[in-house]
Amino acid sequence: MNTLEFTGVVGLGSLLAGFLGALTGLGGGVVVVPMLTLLFHVDIRYAIGASLVSVIATSSGAAAAYVREGYSNIRIGMFLETATTAGAIAGAAIALHVSGNSIAVVFGLVLLYSAYLSSRHREAHGPHLQSSKLADKLKLNGTYPTPDGRQPYNVTGVPAGYSLMFGAGVLSGLLGIGSGAVKVLAMDQAMKIPFKVSTTTSNFMIGVTAAASAGLYMSRGYVAPGIAMPVMLGVLAGSMIGAKVLVKANVKALRYLFAAVIVVLGVEMIVSGATGKL
Amino acid sequence: MSDEMVTSAKPGTWNDLRIEIIIGTLLRTGVILAAAVVLFGGALYLVRHGHEIPDYRTFHGEPESLKSPKDIVHGVFGMSARAIIQLGLLLLIATPVARVAFSAVAFAIEHDYMYVVITLIVLAILSYSLFSS
Numbered sequence: 001m002n003t004l005e006f007t008g009v010v011g012l013g014s015l016l017a018g019f020l021g022a023l024t025g026l027g028g029g030v031v032v033v034p035m036l037t038l039l040f041h042v043d044i045r046y047a048i049g050a051s052l053v054s055v056i057a058t059s060s061g062a063a064a065a066y067v068r069e070g071y072s073n074i075r076i077g078m079f080l081e082t083a084t085t086a087g088a089i090a091g092a093a094i095a096l097h098v099s100g101n102s103i104a105v106v107f108g109l110v111l112l113y114s115a116y117l118s119s120r121h122r123e124a125h126g127p128h129l130q131s132s133k134l135a136d137k138l139k140l141n142g143t144y145p146t147p148d149g150r151q152p153y154n155v156t157g158v159p160a161g162y163s164l165m166f167g168a169g170v171l172s173g174l175l176g177i178g179s180g181a182v183k184v185l186a187m188d189q190a191m192k193i194p195f196k197v198s199t200t201t202s203n204f205m206i207g208v209t210a211a212a213s214a215g216l217y218m219s220r221g222y223v224a225p226g227i228a229m230p231v232m233l234g235v236l237a238g239s240m241i242g243a244k245v246l247v248k249a250n251v252k253a254l255r256y257l258f259a260a261v262i263v264v265l266g267v268e269m270i271v272s273g274a275t276g277k278l
Numbered sequence: 279m280s281d282e283m284v285t286s287a288k289p290g291t292w293n294d295l296r297i298e299i300i301i302g303t304l305l306r307t308g309v310i311l312a313a314a315v316v317l318f319g320g321a322l323y324l325v326r327h328g329h330e331i332p333d334y335r336t337f338h339g340e341p342e343s344l345k346s347p348k349d350i351v352h353g354v355f356g357m358s359a360r361a362i363i364q365l366g367l368l369l370l371i372a373t374p375v376a377r378v379a380f381s382a383v384a385f386a387i388e389h390d391y392m393y394v395v396i397t398l399i400v401l402a403i404l405s406y407s408l409f410s411s
Binding site for chain 2: 223
C-alpha cells in the first residue's frame with residue numbers, strides 16, 4: 001500500500017468512526033486506535049498520537065454547537081479540568097514507561113467498560129437534590145433549559161467526582177481517547193448533574209484534556225503527520241455529518257450495533273496485547 | 279427569554295451565556311482554520327510523497343524538525359508539507375488552550391477571582407505540556 005492508498009483508506013475508516021461516534025455519543029476516538037493498530041498494523045504510539053488530535057477536533061467542533069444551547073456549565077467544566085489535565089499529564093508520563101502491548105490490554109478493558117456503560121439505563125435525578133457545602137463554595141450549582149424555562153439544579157459528591165475526573169484524565173493521556181464515558185459517569189452518577197448538562201460539559205472538557213497530553217505526545221515525536229492528517233480530517237468530517245443525521249436516525253439500534261463493535265474490538269485489543277502481537 | 283433567565287438564574291449567568299457564545303465562535307474558528315491548514319499540507323504531502331511506501335509498523339519517532347513549535351514554524355517557511363500539517367495540528371491543540379485563556383479574562387471581568395485562579399491553574403498545566411520540551 002503506498003501513501004496515497006494508505007491516506008485514502010485511513011481517511012474513510014476515520015470518517016466512519018467519527019460518524020458512528022457522533023451518532024452514538026461515544027466519540028470516534030475509541031475506534032480509531034483499534035482500527036489503526038489491528039487493521040493497518042500501525043504502531044500503537046503513532047495511533048494514540050493521531051487519535052488524540054482527532055479527539056480535540058471533534059470536541060471543539062461539537063462544543064461550538066453545544067454552548068449556544070446553554071446546557072454546559074462553564075464553572076463545573078473549569079473546576080474539573082484542573083483534575084483532568086493533571087491526570088492527562090500523568091497518563092502521558094505513564095505511557096512512556098509501559099509497553100505498547102500493556103497499553104493495548106488496558107485499552108481493550110476500557111472499550112469493554114464503555115460498551116457496558118452505553119448499554120445501561122440511565123435514571124433521572126430528582127430536581128430538588130440537596131447541594132453539598134463544597135458545591136456551594138465552588139459555585140457549581142446552575143440552571144439549564146427545559147420546556148418550562150430554565151430549571152435550577154444542585155450538585156453533590158464533589159470529591160468523588162473530582163477523583164473520577166483525575167482517572168478519566170489518566171486514561172485519556174495513556175490511551176489517546178476522550179474518556180467521555182468516565183467523565184459522564186463522574187458528573188452524572190457521582191455528582192448528580194442533569195444528564196444533558198453532564199454530556200455537554202463533558203464534551204467541552206474533552207478537548208482541553210486531550211490538548212494537555214497532545215502537546216507532550218507531539219514533543220515526543222508520537223504525532224506522525226502522515227497518519228494524523230487523514231485521521232483528523234476523516235473523524236472531523238464524519239462527526240459533523242453524524243451530528244446532522246442525529247436528529248432523524250434511529251439511534252437506539254445503532255447504539256447497540258456500535259456497542260457490539262466496541263466489544264469485538266475490545267476483546268481483539270486484549271488478545272493482541274496479551275499475546276504480544278502489537 | 280432573557281426575562282426568565284434573570285429571574286430564575288443566579289447573578290452572572292446571563293454573562294456566562296454570552297461568554298459561552300463567544301467561546302463557541304472561537305472554537306469553531308480554531309477548528310476550521312486548523313483543518314484548512316492540515317488539508318493544504320496534506321494535499322502537498324500526497325502530491326510529493328503519494329507513491330512512497332509508508333512504514334508505521336515499527337516506531338521510529340518523528341524527527342526533531344516535527345516536534346517543537348519553533349522547528350515546525352521553521353519548516354513551514356521552507357514549504358515542508360509535513361511541517362505544514364504539524365502546524366495545523368498545533369493550531370488545533372492551541373484552540374482549547376485559547377478557550378481556557380479567554381475564560382480567565384471572562385471570569386476577571388465578572389470579578390470572580392476564585393475562578394480566575396482555577397482557570398490559571400488549568401492554563402499553567404496546559405503550558406507545561408506544550409512548552410516542556
